[in-house]
Amino acid sequence: MAQKRSLNWIGYTYSRFDRLDLGVGLTILALLGAILLTLLRGDHVGISVRRFLPQGLASSQTVIQIAFDEPLDPRSVEGKLSLTPEAAGALSVVGNQLEWRPNSPLQQGQVYTVRLEAGVRAQSGRLLLEAHAWQFRVRAPQVVFMAPVDQPVQNLFLIDPNQPDAQPQQLTFSELGVLSYDVLPDGSRIVYSELGELRTAHLRLYDLRTNSALTLLECRTAACTTPAWRPDGNVVAFERSELNLDTGAGPGAPRIWLVDVNTGISRPLFADNQRLGYSPRWSPDGAILASYDANVGGIVLFDFENNRERLIRTPQGEVGQFSPDGRWLFFPKIIQLAGTTRYVAHFVLVDVQSELLVQRDLIPDSDPNNDVELAWLPDSRRLIATRRPPEITTMQGAQLHLIDLETGAATPLVTDSDYSSGQVAVSPSGEQLAFQRFALGQSGARPQIWFYDLNTSELRLLVNNATLPRWLP
Amino acid sequence: MRTRRWFQAALMLLLGLYLLETLLTGEIAFYINERFNWLAGLAGFTLLALGTLNVIALLSEPEGDESTLQGAPDLLPAARGVAHGGTARWYVLALLSLPLILGVFLPAQPLGAAAINNSGIAFSLNVSGGDQAFSIAPTQRNVLDWVRAFSSSTNIDEFGGQPADLIGFVYRDVRFDEAAEFMLTRFTVSCCVADAVAIGVIVRSEQAGGLAADSWVRVQGRFEVRDFLGQRMPILIAESIESVAMPERPYLFP
């Protein structure tokens, strides 16, 4: 009762605000204070790293990616990412992902430590509170090839050319076979054309970072072949031939198509479906796509920056390669040697940066050498020519020569008349070659892939019964 | 006073009838998760019973005596004094007729594409039961099963090449390439439409441009893992798209 009375007393004194109101009021103030205090104490959790690449082994051109749980503020990442040993690169931010691209290839065999300092800020203002660091090792460039040649079904394999006793590693396990492929310059992915049912061919991607393959484009009524990466890795150009399965008219002529790697949406290069084309080749900056159009009898250079087309007339139907600096594109011409009945192939260089597409010959028309193939070295000043010398008949083997672009002077590299060489692939550093060799006059011989070092002149068999070598940076 | 009580009784009867009617016609599926159907049925019968009892009471009461039930002690003296005799005021009656008016006079319609604009759409739903989804054959899975499977999978690439056969309505917003893609969408309702969350799978097809938003379609095709707005996700590459009628139960229940 005493309590009751005191309660009433309080109720009387605070007639408008009783004990409950007072209690609630104080509690509200305390709660507001506590919330304020919590806010003032600040963030002790911050943003966190969801994914990061590369892990384990990586290519020397690898892109470093770090994904967060929130979109980042691009200004906050500057100077926050470092590599040990130091390497220069370009940092960019897309959404919640941070990307770093090396300016020059990373050092092979080197273990790099990536460190992202605390303080990277999300757009919401939250910070990365603890530095994030991890290591990866840069592998030496590898050689990709197709094998076995003597079987109807070929698959993609990988081998380390710098380890003399290395065993090839099988990448794809296609049931009907791989037809053609292309390696992305950063060494992260391979696009390849895989045979499907009813002679269809689909485009698939092999991701070397995750060692998994997935379909890029399913061509149910067509054969999609000869994929070529745009060097930034976002678009693949390819040849698409309608199979006309419903009409039974047989496969049609190829047309050039493009597929967006990120969305999988494909479209023909030319809106006019009568435009045929094959052998797509990208310029190094990805601005120009060259392909051969048999209807107009020449190489069409399509410029994506202004949707302009330029034509290089050539009846040979072959498109060469752009030089790494983007200035030159070569293609073959057939000429009759003056005063003889011999025909030889020479290469013509087109200056694609000149308005009038100025052409020049690699070697003078009087040169009796027969150049079968050509491949650029990374400096864009020298090329490797697969050449048949004049003194032997065309039935004998082609040999490798180093050609100087300015002078046309040739240095023999690998010359062995028992073998015919071709399909030269130059390593990213330009110091090593992988190429196909075929032993002449031996029954049961298979194409082989050989390795040649330009510095040491080391020549070594990599793998037997294989074809189409390409370097994987 | 008696008029209002009659009105009260009639309102309860009608509300009860309305609830039972939506149950019988299946319209209830537009409003709540089916696992609460029994509850709505119970509510309908309760309202009918209460309404009927009120009618009996009104009939058995002598005219003019509105304050007490015959023979019963007056148990709500204060309530009558304070809360207007236990009989609801007119505005209360009007308020409670609102559900009846909306339910009877407006055409019943489930949520559609328009509703997504203010409730948003989810590409992945971190719902429970993800593992269950894997035990269903791919072509038997509905949109919810797929979205569940995507969310609980640790390797999104495993869905590449899997066949699917799905029904949903067409939804697009600015993120979609109108001619080539749309979202095959369903609403999931865990309780009632208040918590409806739109979920969907992205479909790519050359026919996409010809499909009107909100139309119901059946899509058969295969999933491929692709980028959408910078995120790798399984995307349904359509092999065939056909128009279908809206399913009887337009929502999916997690």
Next chain:
Amino acid sequence: MDFNTQLTLFSTRFLGIFIEAVSFLLLGTIVSGLIEVFVRKEDIARFMPRRPFAAIAAGSFLGFLFPVCECGVVPVTRKLYQKGLPVSVGVAFLLAAPVMNPIVFASTYAAFGFGPILIGRFAITFIMAVTVGLLFSLERSPVKLLQPRALMAMAGGSGKIAPQLDAPPLTFGQGLLRAARVATDEFFDMGRYLVMGTALAAAMQTLFSQEQIRALASDPSMSAVAMAIMAFVLSICSTTDAILALSFANFGFPTGSLLTFLTFGPMVDIKATLMYLSIFKRRLVIYLAILPLLMSLLFGIFINLNVRF
């Protein structure tokens, strides 16, 4: 969006919430009817712990005895008050029961598994309900807290039916008719708040875009506020809100903010809060909304800023 589309959307949402809620409300009415018949005032007095804290703590666990969600809890609480339950204990029950019951335990477990969300939801709800209950125990006179309607029933009587010997005993039919009359009054009294709350919730859902609220997901403090607003506006039943919270998790809402949603929502949402007006005086209803709001925000923000999962 034109008016017709908006009206149809509003109508669909309104009827969805209404059918769901009115079902739970009537279920609560049936439970309160059962209490009316089977629970006597003496039972409550006998089983209630003497010490206020123990009594309030017990009150917050009463939900395991009367499993009702936030629509059903109102008539049950009202009935328990009529049976003499102390106001503070009833408040703890009112706030805790929509979460602290086996159905919600099961649905939260199904959605999030055994982890920080499940433990956090129950622990925080308990702390919040007991705190508010203790505060309300500062005022012991029900007259100052409860609406006259709820109060008069207490004083006058339905609890006294059985022992009240001076009144002539009712026949079964008369009893039934009287019960129907009481239930009808209860239905209309709470139903008006239910309809107003439902209409408000449906209108807000139709007029405002959730995208804007979701945009706040990544901010540790604003996301908790956003979740509290969502809980209030959505007004969905506590038995299923865990499943919805999962979809918010997909929009990037952090754990602390999800806990704000899962603890504040069942205690305070538009329709439930309006229905509280049928029991409590207006001032107290405001307290009953503000106290849980601030507490759930405090917990949510604190967890967001200080706990890494």
